[in-house]
Amino acid sequence: MINHTPLARAFWNRGRVRGCPVYDMHGHMGPYSAIYFPRGETARMIETMDEAGVAMLCFSHHHALTAPDIGNAPAIKAVRAYPKRLRAYCALNANYPETIRREVRTFDRYRDVYVGYKTLADYHGIPISAEPYKPAWEHADACGLLVLNHTWGGSANDGAESVREVAGAYPRAKILLGHSLHGDWDAAVEIAREFPNVYLELTAVLDDRGAIERFAEGAGSDRMLFGTDLPWFDPHHGIGALLSADITDADRHNILHRNAEKLLAPFVPEIKAGR
Amino acid sequence: MEFFDCNCWFGLPQKRHLAPVETADRLLAEMDRAGVAKALVWHITQRECSASAGNDFLAKAIAAHDRLAGCWTILPPQCGETPPARELFDRMARTNLRALRAFPSDHRYLLNRVTLGPLLDEAVRAKVPLLLSVAKGTDWRDVYALLAEFPDLTCVVCDHGCWGTDRQFRPLIERYPRVYIDLAAYLLDGGIEDFVEKYGPDRMLFSTGFPDAYHGGMMLALRHAKIPEAAKCAIASGNLERILSEARL
Numbered sequence: 001m002i003n004h005t006p007l008a009r010a011f012w013n014r015g016r017v018r019g020c021p022v023y024d025m026h027g028h029m030g031p032y033s034a035i036y037f038p039r040g041e042t043a044r045m046i047e048t049m050d051e052a053g054v055a056m057l058c059f060s061h062h063h064a065l066t067a068p069d070i071g072n073a074p075a076i077k078a079v080r081a082y083p084k085r086l087r088a089y090c091a092l093n094a095n096y097p098e099t100i101r102r103e104v105r106t107f108d109r110y111r112d113v114y115v116g117y118k119t120l121a122d123y124h125g126i127p128i129s130a131e132p133y134k135p136a137w138e139h140a141d142a143c144g145l146l147v148l149n150h151t152w153g154g155s156a157n158d159g160a161e162s163v164r165e166v167a168g169a170y171p172r173a174k175i176l177l178g179h180s181l182h183g184d185w186d187a188a189v190e191i192a193r194e195f196p197n198v199y200l201e202l203t204a205v206l207d208d209r210g211a212i213e214r215f216a217e218g219a220g221s222d223r224m225l226f227g228t229d230l231p232w233f234d235p236h237h238g239i240g241a242l243l244s245a246d247i248t249d250a251d252r253h254n255i256l257h258r259n260a261e262k263l264l265a266p267f268v269p270e271i272k273a274g275r
Numbered sequence: 276m277e278f279f280d281c282n283c284w285f286g287l288p289q290k291r292h293l294a295p296v297e298t299a300d301r302l303l304a305e306m307d308r309a310g311v312a313k314a315l316v317w318h319i320t321q322r323e324c325s326a327s328a329g330n331d332f333l334a335k336a337i338a339a340h341d342r343l344a345g346c347w348t349i350l351p352p353q354c355g356e357t358p359p360a361r362e363l364f365d366r367m368a369r370t371n372l373r374a375l376r377a378f379p380s381d382h383r384y385l386l387n388r389v390t391l392g393p394l395l396d397e398a399v400r401a402k403v404p405l406l407l408s409v410a411k412g413t414d415w416r417d418v419y420a421l422l423a424e425f426p427d428l429t430c431v432v433c434d435h436g437c438w439g440t441d442r443q444f445r446p447l448i449e450r451y452p453r454v455y456i457d458l459a460a461y462l463l464d465g466g467i468e469d470f471v472e473k474y475g476p477d478r479m480l481f482s483t484g485f486p487d488a489y490h491g492g493m494m495l496a497l498r499h500a501k502i503p504e505a506a507k508c509a510i511a512s513g514n515l516e517r518i519l520s521e522a523r524l
Contacts (some may be wrong), residue, residue, distance in 0.1 A: 014496065017387060032439075036441045036442060038464070038465035038468065038469035048464055048465065051499065051501070082420055098360065165367075186292070204437070207437060207460070207462065207492060209485070209488050210292075213294075219504070232438075232439075232462070232464065234464045234465070235464070236499050237462050237492040239495060240492040240494055241488070241489040244492065
């Protein structure tokens, strides 16, 4: 059995744990050109969430990230179909500045759907600190919204330097470093320590043994968030990695749900009410 | 369910690694902590230092540990660095190295009949498995070209990546009956279930990629996969036990 803690035993035996709901803060949805997904559609993703005890998934739809013609409409539809299980990030593409301005203008129509914004700067080829994103950053800063950014070590678009720029400029935005500057682990820790509005999100980090311990020790488990890129990665794999890591069950509770509950409380009535 | 990890390594890499595991004793301690019964291992010196020296190093390192079996790293025979196949297999049998590994890109040779014909012909006849890591020293074109020349080779494709590899490995599974995939990087949600439904459980092998990855990730994923218990047991250890028992070293 993985490790020997009460939480590990519970997940090992049952696959999900009532006292430890999981909040997946980095998901997607729908088909994607490069990957075959057996469970990419909304209903199948909800099944996966049920199996692993994932209470809520915050996601951006693949269409919104890869097909500007389609945009965020499929995400809005999915959240409204499963309002207790899903929230969306309004996905932005800086190659189309007018759509960013429009998304910011209309954001309040979708307060039941969105918790903030999502950037995918490396894929779109424009730095997260670039001018086209400015209206969204200013909006997030003014309203305390979450901004999930794909971040990768060494990237000119969403590496450490770009993250420092936006973290300093927009201190009231809650900035989630998707993949935690993958590979540039020391910079991720330094930035989390330097900027209290930055959180380390663990998608694709959970299969790098040693990173979890380094983050927990250097930045603190209260700054770490669970994520899987669902439907890319099996949540049980991510949970199992956390159970294997040399951290405490208190750390695991922080990472799997407590930190997310605090971040999501302003946006999700059930969490605000202490469900 | 007993876990037999078909793809893990130990030793100190030349470049900085997040959490290396230096010795066989440390590896076993980590396996005990996780609940992994056995492992088919290789040593980092086999890839980064010298295949020949690394083979000897690995054999000595695991000699006292019957829960660890090793992999012999092959080289082209033309430079006199690899003994003839039968002699090689005898040495492997004596040192509990029960499978072959190859790192053709790192070791600068082509993984094909011109280079390795007699050795791999004998591996086919003796059903000695060859493990290839798509992330470490091999690529998909190497694997496809090799299997076109040796269609009956027992071949385990390892570390095939977490970014969607079904379109790359499924054609091999369908074409070549003795090709297997490992699980170390197969994080795809629903992937195990989908594979087992289409191909059955006999072509998939549990592995972790340790120490690059945590033991517990794939253990928990397999434990709670929506497939029959017998299929889980086959993937966790039964298939690898069968493959190794078939090898006539």
